[in-house]
Amino acid sequence: MSLISIKNLWKEYGENIVLEKLNLEIQEGEFCTLVGPSGCGKSTFLKMILGQETPTRGTFLFEGKPFPQEPSVERGIVFQRYSVFSHLNVLENVMLGIELEKSKFLGKLFGAARKEAQKTAMEMLEAVGLASSAYKYPTELSGGMQQRLSIAQSLVKKPKVLLLDEPFGALDPGISADMHTLILDLWKKNNLTVIMVTHDLHEGFYLGTRLLVFDKVRHDPQAPDRYGAKITYDIPVGDNRKSVYKEIDKSIKREENDNEA
Amino acid sequence: MKKLMNLRPSRGTAIFLGLLPFLLIVILYVFASDARLAENPNDKLLPSMHSFVEAIDRMAFTESKRSGENLFVQDTVSSLQRLGLGVFISATLALLMGIPLGLIPYVRSGLSPFVAAFSMVPPMAILPILFIVFGMGEMAKVALIVIGVTPLMVRDLQQRVSEIPAEQLIKAQTLGGSTWTIVVRVILPQMLPRLFDAVRLTLGTAWIFLISAEAIAATEGLGYRIFLVRRYLSMDVILPYVAWITFLAFLFDYLLKKFTYKMFPWYTAGKENK
Numbered sequence: 050m051s052l053i054s055i056k057n058l059w060k061e062y063g064e065n066i067v068l069e070k071l072n073l074e075i076q077e078g079e080f081c082t083l084v085g086p087s088g089c090g091k092s093t094f095l096k097m098i099l100g101q102e103t104p105t106r107g108t109f110l111f112e113g114k115p116f117p118q119e120p121s122v123e124r125g126i127v128f129q130r131y132s133v134f135s136h137l138n139v140l141e142n143v144m145l146g147i148e149l150e151k152s153k154f155l156g157k158l159f160g161a162a163r164k165e166a167q168k169t170a171m172e173m174l175e176a177v178g179l180a181s182s183a184y185k186y187p188t189e190l191s192g193g194m195q196q197r198l199s200i201a202q203s204l205v206k207k208p209k210v211l212l213l214d215e216p217f218g219a220l221d222p223g224i225s226a227d228m229h230t231l232i233l234d235l236w237k238k239n240n241l242t243v244i245m246v247t248h249d250l251h252e253g254f255y256l257g258t259r260l261l262v263f264d265k266v267r268h269d270p271q272a273p274d275r276y277g278a279k280i281t282y283d284i285p286v287g288d289n290r291k292s293v294y295k296e297i298d299k300s301i302k303r304e305e306n307d308n309e310a
Numbered sequence: 311m312k313k314l315m316n317l318r319p320s321r322g323t324a325i326f327l328g329l330l331p332f333l334l335i336v337i338l339y340v341f342a343s344d345a346r347l348a349e350n351p352n353d354k355l356l357p358s359m360h361s362f363v364e365a366i367d368r369m370a371f372t373e374s375k376r377s378g379e380n381l382f383v384q385d386t387v388s389s390l391q392r393l394g395l396g397v398f399i400s401a402t403l404a405l406l407m408g409i410p411l412g413l414i415p416y417v418r419s420g421l422s423p424f425v426a427a428f429s430m431v432p433p434m435a436i437l438p439i440l441f442i443v444f445g446m447g448e449m450a451k452v453a454l455i456v457i458g459v460t461p462l463m464v465r466d467l468q469q470r471v472s473e474i475p476a477e478q479l480i481k482a483q484t485l486g487g488s489t490w491t492i493v494v495r496v497i498l499p500q501m502l503p504r505l506f507d508a509v510r511l512t513l514g515t516a517w518i519f520l521i522s523a524e525a526i527a528a529t530e531g532l533g534y535r536i537f538l539v540r541r542y543l544s545m546d547v548i549l550p551y552v553a554w555i556t557f558l559a560f561l562f563d564y565l566l567k568k569f570t571y572k573m574f575p576w577y578t579a580g581k582e583n584k
């Protein structure tokens with residue numbers, strides 16, 4: 050059984066058709082990257098998996114059952130920004146996931162349980178390379194460190210699928226290369242299922258196991274909202290052919306130029 | 311020579327410049343007062359420094375002949391009790407209402423129009439009602455402060471809650487938070503320093519209501535005293551009282567600021583260093 054199973058899925062905002070007739074199966078353990086022109090509905094797609102948005106029509110199953118319609122622990126998320134808690138230090142940020150689960154009333158652990166949570170959180174911080182900053186507040190961290198923290202926060206919950214929405218989009222190229230190594234490493238070690246949206250085709254093309262390209266196939270210049278995006282490419286990463294890369298690159302860029310015009 | 315906008319005073323100069331306007335006012339006052347008193351020694355409008363000292367000594371350092379109590383201390387204590395109680399109740403109500411209003415759509419739909427309408431009621435207009443309901447005692451004065459200040463704080467806090475990035479609230483849910491635990495662990499701790507900010511901002515308004523209520527019905531209090539001695543044109547008492555009230559207002563603002571910085575280092579870390 051697929052982890053995520055999507056059949057004939059539509060998403061509309063009023064008149065605006067964002068996604069149309071999407072069909073997709075995602076298996077456990079896959080690392081899918083998602084690229085496409087700006088505004089084609091990548092974040093919207095991720096939000097539906099997360100439970101923040103609901104599809105307009107179609108079958109949308111998670112482990113064979115309808116998706117929970119609000120965010121829950123099965124699905125972890127790392128946004129581009131703002132997903133760490135500024136009032137907690139790094140260690141407390143990671144502990145929060147454990148505390149919220151174990152303490153249903155106060156959301157806070159004490160004594161031995163707290164020690165235990167600290168230990169687990171510290172191990173996670175070591176895995177993402179933040180152990181030396183455990184007692185800093187997020188405002189004292191660089192952008193890349195904040196994203197590492199956000200990943201650690203999610204991973205401590207062992208989510209069935211980890212969603213990332215342009216997690217490295219705001220980082221310097223050098224830093225984002227480090228982050229690629231980190232996320233691949235974590236994915237392998239923890240048997241994660243990952244879905245990552247990115248603006249950077251190069252990132253999508255070489256990271257992970259499967260590349261999905263969202264794009265509008267039909268286009269009505271008079272009514273740009275008439276048609277939604279579909280999946281135009283669904284290719285396993287590994288047969289990194291230059292020609293395919295160029296083809297996709299061209300199709301995405303064309304769309305973006307159209308949008309600007 | 312640098313442009314004027316780029317010139318910065320040294321620390322000593324800055325302190326001197328800061329004190330200068332105060333000094334000028336005092337000097338100006340002394341001259342004006344001398345001039346008037348030279349013309350008419352019984353003039354009451356601008357008393358001399360000497361009469362201030364006498365008045366302060368009479369009010370603050372000797373016991374009243376009639377009641378045997380120190381009027382100044384008594385006035386200060388009663389006023390601060392009313393102010394403190396009023397602001398404390400308002401801040402508590404603001405937390406209890408502002409957080410649900412900002413976070414829970416059902417509460418917002420149900421209560422937002424009411425809070426908006428209620429905050430439009432001019433508190434001074436319902437002061438008579440408060441006196442009728444609560445009598446002339448302490449309750450009415452505290453209630454006026456609460457009614458005047460709470461709507462401001464509630465709306466401020468509601469605004470702050472709705473400014474929390476949606477990403478954080480979603481993240482907290484993926485970490486296993488329920489509505490309640492998210493309030494306790496994410497919203498409330500982030501709102502506390504903002505509540506202190508709101509208190510600082512509304513403290514001036516609270517003073518207005520306090521003094522108004524005391525002016526109308528009280529038997530002691532800073533506002534009561536000022537309005538009482540007005541009958542005898544006792545500028546020598548009024549002006550020191552005004553200066554004292556101003557100083558207290560300044561002191562509370564300063565202490566609240568320092569307290570917030572100390573208690574919530576993460577809150578101020580993001581802001582510029584002051």
Ligand SMILES: Nc1ncnc2c1ncn2[C@@H]1O[C@H](COP(=O)(O)OP(=O)(O)OP(=O)(O)O)[C@@H](O)[C@H]1O
Pocket residue numbers: 062065067085086087088089090091092093094248
């Ligand atoms: N809450 C909403 N209400 C109405 N329309 C929306 C809403 N959210 C998104 N849209 C519309 O859906 C379309 C897709 O938006 P989405 O954010 O998913 O794009 P995206 O592919 O993530 O773009 P980007 O690469 O710029 O992040 C856009 O046309 C946007 O205007």
Ligand SMILES: [Mg+2]
Pocket residue numbers: 091092093214
């Ligand atoms: Mg997006």
